[in-house]
Amino acid sequence: MTQFFTDNGFLIVTMLLAAMLALSLYLPLMAGQLSLASPGFYALGGYIAAFMSTRLFPSPDGTYPLALLLAEMFIAALLSGALAVVVGIPALRLRGIYLALATIAFVEIIRILALADSFEYVTGGAIGIFNIPQPFASQTGYLWVVVPLLLISALLIYRLERTRAGRAFVALREDELAADAIGIDPTYYKVLAFTLGAILAGTVGVISAHLLNTWNARQGTFDAAINYLAFVLIGGSRSFVGPIIGGMLLTALPELLRAGAGVGVLPVGLAQFLADSRQIIYGVLLVIGTIFLPQGLITPRLFQRRRHS
């Protein structure tokens, strides 16, 4: 068992990070807002981690104190949240596909700013930042941060869904006009949902930067947004369990295919092709999923059935 974690440490950590990124997209979706801004905040979090750990507090021997990692996560959460409020207030006036487009533009702006010469000291420009120090001796060590973070996020969202603010989100998703007429301020709750998602994405960016050891403008781009969307839509967008399952499953899928080729379940060539073409698989799954599983794999009904039996 320990051996399994050691061998697959990177994959497991990546799966859990993907689950949280899916949750970051799920939060605004709870309030009916299709926002693809998560990768922008994820990129921001990564740059905060890269800048702090290589420029502000460089560690000559390549190790990094856990306390500083937690401090980075806190700062990333704060700045992502603040930026989300500033971006969200004007952007969330847009609806549906227009909001999605505006948030894609936001992700592009973050990417282009990261490449800009004037920010090169912070972002490393086109080359990015290398040798981000490791807070843990092995990649499996990241589980000490990632598992609690996922559990806490899931618990908080679970409770949110069952209290006043979460219900306001759902009311907006179901019928914005009716929600407005019963006293729910649409702007406030849309911006709140958007901000909570941004905070989570920014925090995940910090961990990713350390895990990947390097950060550059190719992290957190538009393709990533589509991946997260696939996580949510395949996993299910009506319960927080959906994005978690979707994120973990779709992240593991290419590796499973690779492993399948290893033991001869699939022809090696086909398995290799599938494993290397994640984007194609996600795209196909998105199309198939929306036709045959419009609510995703995990639906609230699933829980009801379990409760009754």
Place this chain on the structure above:
Amino acid sequence: MAQAARSEIILEARGLSRNFGGLLAVNNVSFAVRAGEIFGLIGPNGAGKTTLFNLITGLNQPSAGTLIFAGKTLLHQRPHQIARCGIARTFQNIRLFGGLSALENVMIARHIHIRTGALAGMLSLPSARREEREARERALNLLAMVGLTERTDAQARSLPYGDQRRLEIARALALEPRLLLLDEPTAGMTPSEKHGLSEFIRDLCDRLPLTVMLIEHHVPLVMGLCDRVAVLDFGQLIALGDPAQVRSDPAVIEAYLGDE
């Protein structure tokens, strides 16, 4: 009910107009609704009744005129702010949160009476848990009041039409409004359901400090239930008075039956 309380004005419209493009949906309408009364609003299709409700609840802004509720202007207020002032409504084409249960629909409408913020809710503070329990109890009571106790967990969208109308009234009542606007509450109901709902509204007004404005096409119901009736035709107020006055008003007869 005391005569003094009856004569207090709760809602006043002065010179209220709204045009959509060239169409004057509401044209220079003035009236006053007294606290505690059931105020009927009738008129042919397209007379501007629903537009008038939309103006009162802030879904549309008037092109001209003023609207005063309990001494405060309703102009330039967003719908959720007007809801907080104490005005709740139902919709002609039922706007429930279809995917949610009947209970959730009513609990959501306790929003303005709960203070729990997102953080308190996520941390599940004792105050949040207490408010949650209270909201649930209030919602269950309201569902019992409108006779939907058996349907608490049913998805709103799956309810029969009459039940959906009743659920929407329960949701509006969850706001504890001082003024309740009902847009064709008995549409699609059977005659016995219509009668039951009419009794229910009368009973509500007797028990609660509630004023009701009611749009209704079923004229006998309006005449039987309402204290006063206003008649709109082509956006204009053509009659206002107690049911007997309105019924015999020549302008009303002409609007409904046409010119001889």
